[in-house]
Structure formats: structure tokens, C-alpha cells
Amino acid sequence: MTSAPGLASGGAGCDWFSCVSSIDPVHPLTWQSPHDRPLPGPGGRTLVMGVLNVTPDSFSDGGELPSPQTVVDRAGAMLAAGADILDLGGESTRPGAASVGAVEECDRVLPALAALRQAFPNAAISIDTYKAAVAVPAVKAGADIVNDIWGALHGWTADDRGSLSRFLAEQAGKLRRRGGSMPALRSESVSNDRTLGDAAEEGGALPRLRIGEEPSVNWPRSPMAEAVAALRCPVILMHNRPDWDYVDFWCDLLLDLRLSLAVTQEAGVPAHQIWLDPGFGFGEKPTAQS
Secondary structure, three states: OEEEHHOOOOOHHHHHHHHHOOOOOOOOOOOOOOOOOOOOOOOOOOOEEEEEEOOOOOOOOOOOOOOHHHHHHHHHHHHOOOOOOOEEEOOOOOOOOOOOOOOHHHHHHHHHHHHHHOOOOOOEEEEEOOOOOHHHHHOOOOOOOOEEEOOOOOOEEEEEHHHHHHHHHHHHHHHHHHOOOOEEEEEEOOOOOOOOHHHHHHHHHOEEEEEEEOOEEEOOOOOOHHHHHHHHOEEEOOOOOOOOOOOOOHHHHHHHHHHHHHHHHHHHHHHHHHEEEOOOOHHHOOOOOO
């Protein structure tokens, strides 16, 4: 996993990425559980995540954890072997896997989560889901972190992603030519002292996005970004794409991650709570991963 402050920018064609979002200078490289539970600190060594799939069809361990007790037993072995985080998932994301509704996913993960929390009250636990309707009850039930394989952009089309990315790039290009810096992302209908997470809790609609004084653009809702902001929990944003239409692979991958980062920060999630995952094995052809 890579923390948002530590993400390197791309080559000459990608230098606008470093301007898209500001980094929190007060809390660099620290993430905090909404339950005030200590989380493993980044830096110094690679953190190890133990994956627990309560699914019948995951490619690695599908069907191996049919009960909460089997989940606890596997988790205990992982922690004893040095796992820093337990990652609990209730939907397989292997190629060809059937999609699962939020109700069924909750039915799978919540009993397992309750058993894990009872057995390991101090363990760091992430909920692996791209659905806000699963993330919210899971975090309220004791999960510390949301691990989203769609980077808070699930349901966005290639056109959605491309239009906002082009807008950000164009504005950053104008600012570079003028010798200025990229202003913060702003929303039209949320005041400076309220975040989109606050608006989401109050049932408000997601506003239109604007950068500085530039005209606003339409952009899709991100229920996950809104939920994470309201929950005040850390989030892992993984790179993924509904298509593999890359022009410049590394530049496009960084662009996608910066888009996830921008959307999540715009929702009110501080940078120190956001970690980025390049998504090895997801949204890329095998040759791009070598």
C-alpha cells in the first residue's frame, strides 16, 4: 500500500498530478481509526495484510471460511504469522465472478466481523468493499478501514472519468503557463466550514465541482467518498478501470489514482486518511504489470 502523500508523480506529461490535491502538513503519514484503535504505522517496513474472504467463489480461498469460527481461526494464524491488518471481503472480484448485492454481502461479512472483533479487539480490520451500503454498517460494527477496489469511482464510466480528468489537466496546464499553482477543488453548494461528508449525513445532494474560479463541471456522485467522509475512517483507494483503453499506461494509471484522490478529498476525507493502491492484477493487461 502507498500513502497518498508518498505517491510519486509521473513523467513530464504528468507533472500536473502533483498539483491536483494538497497534502495535510499537520498529519503526514498517519491514519486514524474512527474507533480510536491504534493502527499500524506506515514507514520503516512494508505492512502485511491478511485477506479473509467469506465467499464461495474467491480465487484463493473461496469456500474455505464457511463460518465465523473458521474466520477467527484463520485470522488468528495470520496475526501470529505477522499480519498487520485483517482484510475482510464478502464478494469475489475474480474475472467472471457473479456480482453480489449489498444485503447478501452484509449477511456474509457482518457475522464474521463481529466474531473477529470479539476475538481480536485490538486488531486492525479493513472491510473490502466498493459499496457504501456495506462500508457504513461494517465500520459502525467495528471495521477500522475501508478498502475499495474501485477507488471510490465504482459506476463511473470511461466518459465520466475522462471528462473530469481532462478538465483537471486543462486547468493545471493553464496555471502552469501562468506560473501559478493549482487551487483547491471546490464545490458550489457546500460552504467552506462544511465538507461533503457533512452534506451527505444531512441528506444533501453532491454539488458540482469547480477549481478556483473556473466554471463548474458536472461530475457523478461518489457514494463511497461521501460515506468515508461521514464515517471519518481511513480508505484504501485501488486503481481499477471498467476498460483497458490506455494511451500512456503509467501516466494514465497515475491520472486515475489522482482522480480517486481528488474526488475523495473533495468529499472531505483528509489526505492522511487516504492510501493508494496501484491495483496489481486489476484493470491492466498482464504486459502492463511486468
